[in-house]
Amino acid sequence: MLKFGVIGYGYWGRISCANLRSLEGCQVVGICDQTPAARKADFRRRIPGSVQSDANELIQSPDVDAIA
Secondary structure (H helix, E strand, O other): OEEEEEEOOOHHHHHHHHHHHHOOOEEEEEEEOOOHHHHOOOHHHHOOOEEEOOHHHHHHOOOOOEEO
């Protein structure tokens, strides 16, 4: 299982998450966005994982194999 972090949960970030979730062997485990509204969006309902405002936390996370 390849675990992804996604930086930016705006229009394209949501599309990236949907595409990654549709791939066999991929899992989105974290999202990073500096906008409070994006961090409060429907992420938790769709994708269980962490939500952060600092991209470095997501990049350095031992739970993340790749970043989109």
